[in-house]
Every structure is written in structure tokens, then in C-alpha cells.
Amino acid sequence: MNLLDLFRFATGGLHGHRLRTGLSVLGVAIGVASVILLTSLGEGARRYVTGEFATLGSNLLILIPGKTETAGLAPLVSTAPHDLTRQDAEAVRQRVPQIRRVAPVAVGTASATAGARSREVTVIGTTHELLAIRHLKMTSGRFLPEDLPDAAVCVLGARVQRELFPDRNPLGQRVRIGDWRFRVIGVIEPRGTSIGLDLDEVVEIPVDTALRVFNRTGLFRVLAEVNPNADLDAAGRAALEVLRERHAGQEDVTLLTQDSVLTTFNQILGVLTAALAGIAAISLGVAGLGIMNVMLVSVSERTREIGLLKAVGATHAQVVAVFLLEAAVLATTGGAIGLAAGLASGRLLERLYPDFPVHAPEWAILAALVVSCSVGVIFGILPARQAARLDPVEALMRRKA
Amino acid sequence: MIQLQGIERVYEVGASPVRALRGVNLSIARGDYVSIMGPSGSGKSTLLHILGCLDRPTAGSYRLAGQETADLPEAELSRVRRHQIGFIFQFFHLIPRLTAAGNIELPMVFAGIPAEERRERARRSLEVVGLTARAGHRPDQLSGGEQQRVAIARAVVMEPAVLLADEPTGNLDSVSGSEVVRLIERMNTDGLTLIVVTHDPQVGGRARRCIRLADGLVVEDTEPPSRRRSAAPAPEVT
Incomplete structure (x- = not known):
């Protein structure tokens, strides 16, 4: 018996009970659709966050005052962190040769x-160097002066430009910030959130000026751009060493790189996606039980047919194959329908919330199909074996239902 | 063709075993026409199932065409059923979702016969049973007699040596019943070994050899003298 004949016979068995068949297909479809949709959301979140950080540029060091990591030993001297100052930023620029640009940031x-x-x-x-470090572009005028x-x-x-100067050129105009007066020298191109x-x-x-306006001595952070062909880690260590020296031997500055941030977020969001997929997989498992139920009903309803198949010479294996294939x-x-529904609702979400990238990961699409097919096979084994094990005599003796 | 020796069949029902067959010895020649009769519970259906390799004897030896079947593995038994034995049943046992032709093709599907040959052989079988016009009809669109004729076509399409009929007329009116009987008798004339289980004496009486069972034993084994093949017109079957 070849596969095509088997397939035709098995699918024929499904035609008889459209509603029942349809419902169990729907169950699997919902399971698969939820796997696709939830993993799409998880993956979308991951892409959104990593996309945010990717705009930083891969050769950027971020120095933040204070140490967030826990140290092993209780320190003997005061751990109150030193401010990260303008002079610290200058020192890093001058003493770490791999660093080509430094922008102090006060906020x-x-x-x-x-x-x-x-x-x-x-x-x-900040200083003029922020323009290059953050890849900002000017709509008009120029960025902060160098000197x-x-x-x-x-x-x-x-x-800000649109709202403060909706109908006139802001260049050269006065703006009051807090109690201070400033002259507008440039406008930055729209960039969005980062x-x-x-x-x-x-x-x-x-x-x-900012430090004076806000009456502070410490910076919010220092951005340092490393030469593209230099070793980022070595540059980071060198910068930290310079700061440790300037801060009386204390390691009170935290170093972030795009890589480390991305890795951390990737891990967190990867786990999140997996958890979502796991939740969705439960519904797929329930759908599998639905299939098993339908197949069991089908086996008991078609007892006479199974008896007949045996009487005309179908082997144990062929009966198993018929029912397994039916379940598969x-x-x-259901898997295919669910996949389509999942992807379609992903598209819909994308329409509704264009900012949030919904993305079905390729592995989830493939897995949904493979898993749904194997759900059918796994949950079909029990009914199929039950069918094959039926005693043909008893099966044939059943009177018409 | 068929040799049974000391066939016993014991069912375990609850605490007390039921002995459906208690040592049946029987030998049936190729091309013979045998009816098996007896009251219900006499073991005639059990005997038929054992003859058809659907059931195994608890003890004894069953040789079909010289081959011992009692110790054949399940897959081999399937092959025996597929190639040596055709079955027809009281309730026809057609698959409702398949057409007449589709039902007839079924044994060939499981035998792995290619689709084209299946169609051709199914067509010829339908011709033999006189239902060419009904090839595309599903069982619920056929009369009882037509359904049984489709079932006969299915039973013989693999060209078996033995045709086993379990109450073949039990669910038919007298006209289609006698049609069916004449059809399988014609096949018997062409060399098919025909074994009919029935409790209808008028059907059973037509056989060349009549075996009567009671309480799991053969109590009578005769060739009825009334039977004159090819002579007087067939008596009406009721």
C-alpha cells in the first residue's frame, strides 16, 4: 500500500465528521497561532530593545558614576562615590590613546x-563631540561650539523647535531656560526615542553652562568613542584605570558597552520569549488531547470499518498507519491554519502599533509546523494502536449503530 | 483445500470458560459448496471466523491449501486473508463514505496494487455482479441487494480460493436474497470454494454438502439428496 493511497483513505475518514474534525483542527490552530503570536511579541520586544541600543554604535563606552555591582568585601574606607567630573572626562580622553572622542553629559x-x-x-x-558620537544631524545652524x-x-x-518657534526661524532667537538666557544656534534633525x-x-x-544652570559638579555620564579598530574591552579597562587613579584608588565608576547591554537584554528577553512560547505550548498540548479524543471517538465509531479492513487483509501496521496519518x-x-492566523494577527498588530516591531522568529514558524504534526502523531498513537488491536471478530459482530 | 483437526475454541467470559467449539474435524475439497447450519450458539459463526483466519483456534490444527495457519504470525494471517479468503457478511460492511467502486478497490489498496490496475479490476468485478451502472454510488444510495452484490465483488476481487458467507441473505428480501445466492453459486461453479453459514434451511439446503453444528460439535454432515445441481429450477429462497 503506497503512501498516496494511505493518505487518500485516511483523509477520507475525516470527511465524514466535518464539525468534529473542524473543532479539533481549530484547537490545534489556536494552539499554533498563540505560539506564533506570543513568540512574535517576545521577539518583537527583543528587537525593539536591542534596536534602541544598537543606535548607540558598537564602539561606544558609557561611564556612569557609582558602582552598581556588589563587591565581595565590606570596604574599609568610605564608599561614597566620587563625582564624575569634566576633568575626569578630559583625563580619559588624554590618557587612553584608543579613545578618539569623549562627550561629557549632564542632564x-x-x-x-x-x-x-x-x-x-x-x-x-555636553560638548560638540556628542554630534559625532551619537550620529546626530543638523536641520539648520550648527551644533555646540568647540571652544x-x-x-x-x-x-x-x-x-522643541516646532513648539517654541512654530512659524519662524529659531536661529539667533532667544530662549530662556530656567533663569538663564540662551541664543539658539542650531536645530537637530528628528531622531525619535533612543x-x-x-x-x-x-x-x-x-x-x-549646564553644570552652572543646575548647580552641579558631577556629570550624568561620559560617552567615549573608541577607535573602530581598537580593542573595546582594553580601552574600557584603561579608562576605568584612569578614573580609579583619579578617585583615590576607588572603583566607583560603572562601565557599560553596547555589547554588554545588548547581551543582558538579549538574555532577559530570550527567556521571556521562551516563557511565552512555553505558555502557548500548553495550549498546543491541550489541542493534542483534543485530537486524541476525536481519534478515540473515531476509532470506537468505526469499529466495524476496522473489522472489515482486517477481514480484507489489512495488517496491524496498516491499520495503525491509517489512523496515525489521520491524526497527523x-x-x-490545524498547524497550517494556526500559522496563517498567527502571522496575520501579527501583521494586524504591526498595523495598529507601528512603533512596536512584531516579528515571528523563523524558528517558531518551523517549530509550530513540526510540533503540530508531531502532536498529531504522538496523540494519535494511542487511538491508532487501539484500533489495530481490535478483535476483528468482535468488531464485525457489532450491529449497525 | 481445508483441513480442520480437533479444532477447539474456548472464550474466557467471566469466571466460567465458554467452549464454542469442542473438537471439530472437517475436510473441505477445493471448489466444494458447503453450508454450515445450526441453532444460535452452536458455534457456526466461530467456525466461520476460524476458517477465515479472523480468529485463532484455542487448540487443533487448521491447514488451508496445505499450510498450517494456527501458528502463523499476525502479519502472515493478514496476507492469507488478503489473498486466499473472501468474506461477505449479513450487514454487508461496506464503508459508507466510499463509492461502490471504492469499496471494491479497498482490498487491493491494502495489497499495494497500483491504482490503474485497481480501477480496471474493480470495473470488471462490478460487471460480474451486474452493477456497472452503480460504480459511483455510495452504499446509502444502493438497495440492500445491490450492497450485498458490491460486497461480493469486493470479496472476490483478489481472486481468493475460498468465499465465506455469514448469513448472506439474512438482511435481504427474498428476491434480492435469491439473486445473491445465485450469484455466489455461479462463482462456485467457476471453481470458488463456497462456505455459507446460515440458519435458513432453504439457503443451507441448496449446498452440495450440509454440515450441522450443535454445541460446538459437528452432528451431521451430508450431501442432501434433494439437491440436484443443474436440474430443476432453484427453489424460491425466503
């Missing part, structure tokens, strides 16, 4: 006022 919020218009903005105090770290000038984010900071809603001013066809049909 605060203030209200910005231009004429009658006013709004809250995030103020970033005047305490000038009273500012650069506007796209939305690491939780909407660069369109930001006003950049020279770093020294049920499950795989």
Missing part, C-alpha cells in the same frame, strides 16, 4: 520659554 529638566510659548524640556549639557564650553548658546530638538530619551524633546547646551493530517492542517 536636567527645566522650562524653556521663547516669547509667549513655554514648555518643559530635558536639558543636556566655548560655557557659552550661553543652545541647540533645539526637532519637537534609550528612553526622546532626542526630539531635548535642548543641548554647553556642558559647563488533522494536526498539521
Whole structure:
């Protein structure tokens, strides 16, 4: 008996009970669709977060004041971290040869006022080098000047510009930030959110000015760009060493690299995706039970048919094959429908929330089909064996149902 | 063709074993026409199932065409059923979702016969039973007599040596019943060994040899004198 004949006979068996067949197919379809959709969401979240960090550039070191890692021993001297200062940033630039650009960053919020218009903005105090480090582009004017770290000038984010100067050229205009007056020298191209900071809603001013405005000595962080062909880790270690020396031997600065951040997020979100897939897999398992149930009913309903198959010379193995194939066809049909439904609802989500990338991972698509087919086979084994084990005499003696 | 020796069949039902057959000795020649009769519970169906290799004897020897079947593995028994034995049943046992032709093709499907040959052989079988026009009909679109004729076509399509009929007319009116009987008798004339289990004396009486069972034993084994093959017209079957 060849496979095609077997297939035809097995699928013929499904035709008789459209509703029952349809329901169990639906069960598998829902299971597979939920696997696809949930893993798509997990994978989408992963891509979203890693995408955010990927804009940082792969050769960036981020130095943050304070140590977040727990140390093994209780320190004998005070652990109050030193501020990360302008001078620290300068020292890193001068003493670590692999580092080609350094941008100190101070952050605060203030209200910005231009004429009658006013709004809250995030103020970033930095230097001209931020432009290159963060790959920012200017719509008009220029970025912060190279040689005047305490000038009273500012650069506007796209939305800030739109809202403060909706109908006139902002270049050369005055803006009041807190109690200070600044002259607008440039506008940055729209960029969107990056690491939780909407660069369109930001006003950049020279770093020294910012420290004075916010009355601080310490920086929020220091961004350092390493030569593309230099070893990132070595540069990081060198920078930390410089800072440790300047901070009286204390390691009170945390170093982040895009890699380390990405790896951590990838791990967390990978686990999240796997957990979601696991939850969805439960529904697939339940669908498998549904198939087993349908097949068991089918076996008991078709007792006479099974008896007949044996009487006309079907072997044990052939009867098993007929019912296994029937179950596999049920499950795989459900799998295919579920796959289509899952991908379609993924598309729909993408339409509704364009910011959030929904992405069905390739492995999930393949796995859904393989798993649904094997669900059919695994949950079909019991009914199929029951069918094959039927005593043909008893099966044939059954009166018409 | 068939040699039974000391065939016993014991069913374990609850605590007390039921002895359906208690030492049956029987020898049936190739091309013979035998009826097996007896009251219900006499073991005639059990005997038929054992003859058809659907059931195994608890003890004794069953040689079919010279081959001992009692110790054949299950897969071999399937092969014996497929190639040596044709079955027809009281309730026809057609598969409802398959057409007449599809039902007839079924044994050939499991025998792995290619589709084209199957169609041709099914077509010829339908011709033999006079149902060429009904090839595409499903069982529920056929009358009882037609269904049984499809079942006969299915039973003989593999060209078996033995045709076993279990109450073949039990579910038919007298006209289609006698049609069916005439059909299988014609096949017997062409050399098919025919064994009919029935409790209807008028059907059983037509056989060349009549075996009567009671309580699991052969109590009578005769060639009825009334039987005159090829002579007087067949008596009406009721």
C-alpha cells in the first residue's frame, strides 16, 4: 500500500465528521497561532530593545558614576562615590590613546520659554563631540561650539523647535531656560526615542553652562568613542584605570558597552520569549488531547470499518498507519491554519502599533509546523494502536449503530 | 483445500470458560459448496471466523491449501486473508463514505496494487455482479441487494480460493436474497470454494454438502439428496 493511497483513505475518514474534525483542527490552530503570536511579541520586544541600543554604535563606552555591582568585601574606607567630573572626562580622553572622542553629559529638566510659548524640556549639557558620537544631524545652524564650553548658546530638538518657534526661524532667537538666557544656534534633525530619551524633546547646551544652570559638579555620564579598530574591552579597562587613579584608588565608576547591554537584554528577553512560547505550548498540548479524543471517538465509531479492513487483509501496521496519518493530517492542517492566523494577527498588530516591531522568529514558524504534526502523531498513537488491536471478530459482530 | 483437526475454541467470559467449539474435524475439497447450519450458539459463526483466519483456534490444527495457519504470525494471517479468503457478511460492511467502486478497490489498496490496475479490476468485478451502472454510488444510495452484490465483488476481487458467507441473505428480501445466492453459486461453479453459514434451511439446503453444528460439535454432515445441481429450477429462497 503506497503512501498516496494511505493518505487518500485516511483523509477520507475525516470527511465524514466535518464539525468534529473542524473543532479539533481549530484547537490545534489556536494552539499554533498563540505560539506564533506570543513568540512574535517576545521577539518583537527583543528587537525593539536591542534596536534602541544598537543606535548607540558598537564602539561606544558609557561611564556612569557609582558602582552598581556588589563587591565581595565590606570596604574599609568610605564608599561614597566620587563625582564624575569634566576633568575626569578630559583625563580619559588624554590618557587612553584608543579613545578618539569623549562627550561629557549632564542632564536636567527645566522650562524653556521663547516669547509667549513655554514648555518643559530635558536639558543636556555636553560638548560638540556628542554630534559625532551619537550620529546626530543638523536641520539648520550648527551644533555646540568647540571652544566655548560655557557659552550661553543652545541647540533645539526637532519637537522643541516646532513648539517654541512654530512659524519662524529659531536661529539667533532667544530662549530662556530656567533663569538663564540662551541664543539658539542650531536645530537637530528628528531622531525619535533612543534609550528612553526622546532626542526630539531635548535642548543641548554647553556642558559647563549646564553644570552652572543646575548647580552641579558631577556629570550624568561620559560617552567615549573608541577607535573602530581598537580593542573595546582594553580601552574600557584603561579608562576605568584612569578614573580609579583619579578617585583615590576607588572603583566607583560603572562601565557599560553596547555589547554588554545588548547581551543582558538579549538574555532577559530570550527567556521571556521562551516563557511565552512555553505558555502557548500548553495550549498546543491541550489541542493534542483534543485530537486524541476525536481519534478515540473515531476509532470506537468505526469499529466495524476496522473489522472489515482486517477481514480484507489489512495488517496491524496498516491499520495503525491509517489512523496515525489521520491524526497527523488533522494536526498539521490545524498547524497550517494556526500559522496563517498567527502571522496575520501579527501583521494586524504591526498595523495598529507601528512603533512596536512584531516579528515571528523563523524558528517558531518551523517549530509550530513540526510540533503540530508531531502532536498529531504522538496523540494519535494511542487511538491508532487501539484500533489495530481490535478483535476483528468482535468488531464485525457489532450491529449497525 | 481445508483441513480442520480437533479444532477447539474456548472464550474466557467471566469466571466460567465458554467452549464454542469442542473438537471439530472437517475436510473441505477445493471448489466444494458447503453450508454450515445450526441453532444460535452452536458455534457456526466461530467456525466461520476460524476458517477465515479472523480468529485463532484455542487448540487443533487448521491447514488451508496445505499450510498450517494456527501458528502463523499476525502479519502472515493478514496476507492469507488478503489473498486466499473472501468474506461477505449479513450487514454487508461496506464503508459508507466510499463509492461502490471504492469499496471494491479497498482490498487491493491494502495489497499495494497500483491504482490503474485497481480501477480496471474493480470495473470488471462490478460487471460480474451486474452493477456497472452503480460504480459511483455510495452504499446509502444502493438497495440492500445491490450492497450485498458490491460486497461480493469486493470479496472476490483478489481472486481468493475460498468465499465465506455469514448469513448472506439474512438482511435481504427474498428476491434480492435469491439473486445473491445465485450469484455466489455461479462463482462456485467457476471453481470458488463456497462456505455459507446460515440458519435458513432453504439457503443451507441448496449446498452440495450440509454440515450441522450443535454445541460446538459437528452432528451431521451430508450431501442432501434433494439437491440436484443443474436440474430443476432453484427453489424460491425466503
